[in-house]
Amino acid sequence: MKKAVVLLSGGLDSATTLALAQEQGYACYAISFDYGQRHRCELDAARKVAEAAGVVEHKIITLNLDNIGGSALTDTSIAVPHQLTKGIPVTYVPARNTVFLSLALAWAEVLAAEAIFIGVNAVDYSGYPDCRPEFIEAFATMAQLATKAGVEGRPIRIETPLLHLNKAEIIQQGLRLDVNYANTLSCYDPDEAGRACGRCDSCRLRAAGFTQAGVADPTRYQPESN
């Protein structure tokens, strides 16, 4: 059975990506990162999603990106904004997708996997440079040159099934494949009980997607956000 490494954050997009990879017939190996993110309860969400999907293995890599800093998501002295901003927002984590894809690449090579799936999206997204199609394409070119697999003619593909879908379409794909979105967490600033703030970029994009898809959002919100 062909293998794929799937980046799993615990959010809506990556849970849908995992379901789409399985639909394509891949034995899926999920990889998540404990990178010092303030919303670390997304790792609990990732565990639930991985278990519900029945992945072959779920690896959580520990990596102190908070030691490097530079983002509201890893530095508690920078507040998570509660409204959409122009340009690249402070929740951008420097080189995050590059780092995550590089580690997925390492594992994919060891597993002799054919592909890496990542749930980046260039429609309803926060404006991060490392979610754009041109970045993904450049990463794939680099990955082919970087690896023994690539040199030997077995390049590892980077698959982005959500790239051109809007949030509502992503949700529809997931519901078609029985993804339980109650297991997922999209919020950048959840409380200790794992309840969403309802106000950050990620919450707003998610809520709008459920509304547009015409289905109920199972997200649990913090009391003050109602």
Added chain:
Amino acid sequence: MKKAVVLLSGGLDSATTLALAQEQGYACYAISFDYGQRHRCELDAARKVAEAAGVVEHKIITLNLDNIGGSALTDTSIAVPHQLTKGIPVTYVPARNTVFLSLALAWAEVLAAEAIFIGVNAVDYSGYPDCRPEFIEAFATMAQLATKAGVEGRPIRIETPLLHLNKAEIIQQGLRLDVNYANTLSCYDPDEAGRACGRCDSCRLRAAGFTQAGVADPTRYQPESN
């Protein structure tokens, strides 16, 4: 003063690269990785080299690549070979330079550094795919698209001052800049006292380089290797 992030393994090549970056007028920020390598005493060497050079900061990132496996350098069940082999050797660590450069990129972006220096070499090297010029070029292209710095017109350059030098020329550059090679460790399989095996690829390349440069090698060898 312009800033650079320098990948520092504790080996001969990276120590020389650091000296060359300083000669070019960069304030240097050294980054090393505790990645589960069997030759972890190279981190002690990295600390000595960073201190002797007077870097602005030396960051050691912990990262369990041994959790991913697939290399003689991170998996003690795979022996380090004592002779040069054809093709890509078992000491190749899947996607290692991609992972290391990605983390250096994250830090460079936070520091607003202009460049990342890496001591890859395409002449006297072990045949790793991620030491080739075409890999470095593809990484730089990807990095420009991945980062806020790149998008905003301040791409972070990847500098490889050793790329086309042979080992003897690298040593001559280092001696010219007063690098104390007694602080460095190149061996893949040192003993607990940090003494080199004298037989692995890396030891052989180093020893040949000192011989060719016509200078004494300060490497301490294990008794049985004499």
